[in-house]
Amino acid sequence: xxxxxxxxxxxxxxxxxxxxxxxxxxxxxxxxxxxxxxxxxxxxxxxxxxxxxxxxxxxxxxxxxxxxxxxxxxxxxxxxxxxxxxxxxxxxxxxxxxxxxxxxxxxxxxxxxxxxxxxxxxxxxxxxxxxxxxxxxxxxxxxxxxxxxxxxxxxxxxxxxxxxxxxxxxxxxxxxxxxxxxxxxxxxxxxxxxxxxxxxxxxxxxxxxxxxxxxxxxxxxxxxxxxxxxxxxxxxxxxxxxxxxxxxxxxxxxxxxxxxxxxxxxxxxxxxxxxxxxxxxxxxxxxxxxxxxxxxxxxxxxxxxxxxxxxxxxxxxxxxxxxxxxxxxxxxxxxxxxxxxxxxxxxxxxxxxxxxxxxxxxxxxxxxxxxxxxxxxxxxxxxxxxxxxxxxxxxxxxxxxxxxxxxxxxxxxxxxx
Amino acid sequence: xxxxxxxxxxxxxxxxxxxxxxxxxxxxxxxxxxxxxxxxxxxxxxxxxxxxxxxxxxxxxxxxxxxxxxxxxxxxxxxxxxxxxxxxxxxxxxxxxxxxxxxxxxxxxxxxxxxxxxxxxxxxxxxxxxxxxxxxxxxxxxxxxxxxxxxxxxxxxxxxxxxxxxxxxxxxxxxxxxxxxxxxxxxxxxxxxxxxxxxxxxxxxxxxxxxxxxxxxxxxxxxxxxxxxxxxxxxxxxxxxxxxxxxxxxxxxxxxxxxxxxxxxxxxxxxxxxxxxxxxxxxxxxxxxxxxxxxxxxxxxxxxxxxxxxxxxxxxxxxxxxxxxxxxxxxxxxxxxxxxxxxxxxxxxxxxxxxxxxxxxxxxxxxxxxxxxxxxxxxxxxxxxxxxxxxxxxxxxxxxxxxxxxxxxxxxxxxxx
Numbered sequence: 001x002x003x004x005x006x007x008x009x010x011x012x013x014x015x016x017x018x019x020x021x022x023x024x025x026x027x028x029x030x031x032x033x034x035x036x037x038x039x040x041x042x043x044x045x046x047x048x049x050x051x052x053x054x055x056x057x058x059x060x061x062x063x064x065x066x067x068x069x070x071x072x073x074x075x076x077x078x079x080x081x082x083x084x085x086x087x088x089x090x091x092x093x094x095x096x097x098x099x100x101x102x103x104x105x106x107x108x109x110x111x112x113x114x115x116x117x118x119x120x121x122x123x124x125x126x127x128x129x130x131x132x133x134x135x136x137x138x139x140x141x142x143x144x145x146x147x148x149x150x151x152x153x154x155x156x157x158x159x160x161x162x163x164x165x166x167x168x169x170x171x172x173x174x175x176x177x178x179x180x181x182x183x184x185x186x187x188x189x190x191x192x193x194x195x196x197x198x199x200x201x202x203x204x205x206x207x208x209x210x211x212x213x214x215x216x217x218x219x220x221x222x223x224x225x226x227x228x229x230x231x232x233x234x235x236x237x238x239x240x241x242x243x244x245x246x247x248x249x250x251x252x253x254x255x256x257x258x259x260x261x262x263x264x265x266x267x268x269x270x271x272x273x274x275x276x277x278x279x280x281x282x283x284x285x286x287x288x289x290x291x292x293x294x295x296x297x298x299x300x301x302x303x304x305x306x307x308x309x310x311x312x313x314x315x316x317x318x319x320x321x322x323x324x325x326x327x328x329x330x331x332x333x334x335x336x337x338x339x340x341x342x343x344x345x346x347x348x349x350x351x352x353x354x355x356x357x358x359x360x361x362x363x364x365x366x367x368x369x370x371x372x373x374x375x376x377x378x379x380x381x382x383x384x385x386x387x388x389x390x391x392x393x394x395x396x397x398x399x400x401x402x403x404x405x406x407x408x409x410x411x412x413x414x415x416x417x
Numbered sequence: 418x419x420x421x422x423x424x425x426x427x428x429x430x431x432x433x434x435x436x437x438x439x440x441x442x443x444x445x446x447x448x449x450x451x452x453x454x455x456x457x458x459x460x461x462x463x464x465x466x467x468x469x470x471x472x473x474x475x476x477x478x479x480x481x482x483x484x485x486x487x488x489x490x491x492x493x494x495x496x497x498x499x500x501x502x503x504x505x506x507x508x509x510x511x512x513x514x515x516x517x518x519x520x521x522x523x524x525x526x527x528x529x530x531x532x533x534x535x536x537x538x539x540x541x542x543x544x545x546x547x548x549x550x551x552x553x554x555x556x557x558x559x560x561x562x563x564x565x566x567x568x569x570x571x572x573x574x575x576x577x578x579x580x581x582x583x584x585x586x587x588x589x590x591x592x593x594x595x596x597x598x599x600x601x602x603x604x605x606x607x608x609x610x611x612x613x614x615x616x617x618x619x620x621x622x623x624x625x626x627x628x629x630x631x632x633x634x635x636x637x638x639x640x641x642x643x644x645x646x647x648x649x650x651x652x653x654x655x656x657x658x659x660x661x662x663x664x665x666x667x668x669x670x671x672x673x674x675x676x677x678x679x680x681x682x683x684x685x686x687x688x689x690x691x692x693x694x695x696x697x698x699x700x701x702x703x704x705x706x707x708x709x710x711x712x713x714x715x716x717x718x719x720x721x722x723x724x725x726x727x728x729x730x731x732x733x734x735x736x737x738x739x740x741x742x743x744x745x746x747x748x749x750x751x752x753x754x755x756x757x758x759x760x761x762x763x764x765x766x767x768x769x770x771x772x773x774x775x776x777x778x779x780x781x782x783x784x785x786x787x788x789x790x791x792x793x794x795x796x797x798x799x800x801x802x803x804x805x806x807x808x809x810x811x812x813x814x815x816x817x818x819x820x821x822x823x824x825x826x827x828x829x830x831x832x833x834x
Contacts, residue, residue, distance in 0.1 A: 246760060340757060341671065
């Protein structure tokens with residue numbers, strides 16, 4: 001790692017870059033001494049000392065009681081990330097729920113909430129207000145009250161223009177061109193929280209980050225995370241980096257055309273994977289005595305998934321056939337993805353997790369049959385262990401990560417506040 | 418750019434790394450002075466002078482007559498890549514031809530050859546001998562006789578284990594586990610050319626490199642190149658880097674499962690894109706009076722493509738229907754790829770180029786209809802301008818590129834030879 005100690009950029013820019021570099025070094029090496037940071041970065045000890053003082057002032061770094069092992073000289077004081085003063089909050093809004101996860105700087109979970117909410121029926125403005133209320137509640141929680149907020153991320157099932165925080169197209173929410181970041185920012189300012197850093201991203205992308213950083217296959221360099229909600233999306237981590245494509249629209253696995261003249265999809269097309277194996281489609285085929293065959297009104301997805309699991313465990317042939325069929329289509333979708341990207345792991349999340357005992361066996365069989373490379377190209381197919389909070393958690397983690405890279409402003413110094 | 422001037426590695430390794438760094442700097446900045454190289458790399462002027470002398474001795478760099486513009490002091494001599502002493506050769510073997518392209522260090526084409534050859538009927542051993550003969554002929558060409566050989570690359574339509582140069586599976590050639598690099602290396606040693614650097618790679622990957630470096634959409638950072646031979650493959654350049662996947666098996670677009678219980682594919686499965694829209698499948702459907710409906714013997718693909726173009730121009734309804742149908746399937750394949758990867762451009766190569774006037778309109782229409790992001794996510798669909806030599810050319814370019822990165826050994830000093 002090379003510190004930036006000279007160059008054409010202004011002093012302030014250099015200082016901020018160096019703050020990020022020192023912060024990252026402490027994150028990776030903690031507990032570590034100032035001397036180690038100087039050695040690893042190439043910065044002078046005086047510069048490191050000044051930057052560390054700054055980072056301590058901002059609540060990002062703290063000194064530990066532990067002393068560096070040194071053979072000679074004064075015992076060194078060790079540095080580590082300060083996990084007690086700051087928090088990052090990730091929200092997810094999906095068709096039938098809002099999820100909230102708060103983490104500290106070590107990405108440890110501070111609290112998790114899951115609230116059922118009919119987002120589609122509510123419409124975008126009521127959804128933005130629901131997100132604001134959820135956020136204010138978390139900020140007011142005793143566990144959070146002493147912490148300053150690093151920022152807030154919002155996961156949305158749809159195409160996002162992340163530069164502006166606008167949801168371009170989220171058919172399952174019926175949002176089209178909704179400037180979510182601006183709206184939520186204004187609502188929070190009115191509620192006494194102006195200037196909060198807000199990021200908006202696709203739910204599958206953020207779920208993939210959570211899976212890569214904290215799932216049971218964490219650090220698998222080529223990993224695909226597939227959301228299992230009413231919609232299906234894929235977060236593609238290739239070589240540990242999110243593959244977003246030229247316009248940020250990569251990973252739309254739910255809308256690959258799998259069956260000519262197939263069933264109608266929420267996007268207006270026919271035969272998309274989502275229309276064949278999305279959770280809404282699966283439930284309507286599994287529970288014909290309870291649900292209408294075509295999407296009309298919203299359904300209580302969580303309760304219907306529970307009922308489907310119950311009936312599957314009891315051996316209900318209609319349910320088993322619907323799950324077998326959906327697993328087969330998921331297998332064709334996964335085979336397509338694996339033929340194109342050759343990942344090491346495909347992880348199914350969301351409501352696919354409770355349905356996995358029935359979906360994954362046919363899915364794996366089709367994958368094995370339709371991947372050109374032997375042994376599915378070495379790809380493992382699993383259910384996620386993260387549940388419905390994956391995207392919210394990944395968003396909170398992404399905020400912590402963004403601190404190092406300058407993508408997120410550093411929190412102000414507490415002495416100045 | 419930072420030169421390596423100290424560290425734990427041995428002197429020889431450091432020297433070689435620095436040779437690569439200086440070579441890359443000269444390639445990017447040429448014509449440039451030694452002083453500029455020193456400034457750009459952080460190496461001392463003495464080190465740069467010594468390395469430049471070494472690179473000149475190896476035939477990689479030369480001094481030009483041109484003098485650096487300097488206000489004061491001695492006029493500097495300018496450096497540039499030496500394009501007169503070395504050559505890199507790319508070969509491609511496909512179902513019905515062998516292509517050869519030789520380039521100099523500036524990636525300028527020295528010669529191109531295209532030879533019809535029934536590779537499938539010949540079998541792997543005869544193919545290796547054919548490649549050796551083609552290579553010896555090129556090495557003996559008056560245009561090449563004074564040049565030393567940097568290395569040779571071979572493009573093959575199949576799954577490659579590039580570490581060992583083994584063709585794991587190339588169904589259209591009927592090669593399975595053929596150690597092509599070892600065999601060709603032995604044949605060349607017997608012919609008086611021992612120790613040649615040999616790389617084996619997938620034809621679509623190398624075609625994508627040629628398209629990215631020298632096609633009409635060169636430098637498009639998210640670009641997919643699709644081979645149009647008997648087989649279909651995709652080379653995926655994301656953010657300017659080849660996406661190979663965890664085992665090197667990415668880009669198998671030809672074997673995504675598009676039609677349940679569809680026509681038989683050369684890979685043994687049914688309904689793969691290749692079985693619906695590969696050139697062999699298209700020709701058999703377009704020319705039912707000339708060709709059998711199922712693959713039995715090899716066909717003269719080039720002549721059959723010419724006949725198809727002739728009949729299409731004359732308005733033959735059977736031909737037009739076959740091309741329309743194939744274009745539609747290519748559109749479904751491209752829509753799948755674009756939904757997943759959101760590239761800026763998809764370029765069809767090989768025999769798809771002469772057929773493009775009939776294939777691309779239905780392909781573009783289906784793409785527009787089946788990509789979830791508006792306006793196909795900004796993706797452009799074109800025919801390649803590189804013809805059947807794309808993969809061979811890309812392989813030769815990849816060899817020149819590998820010089821900088823240490824992936825290929827530097828040529829020996831001429832004075833030592």
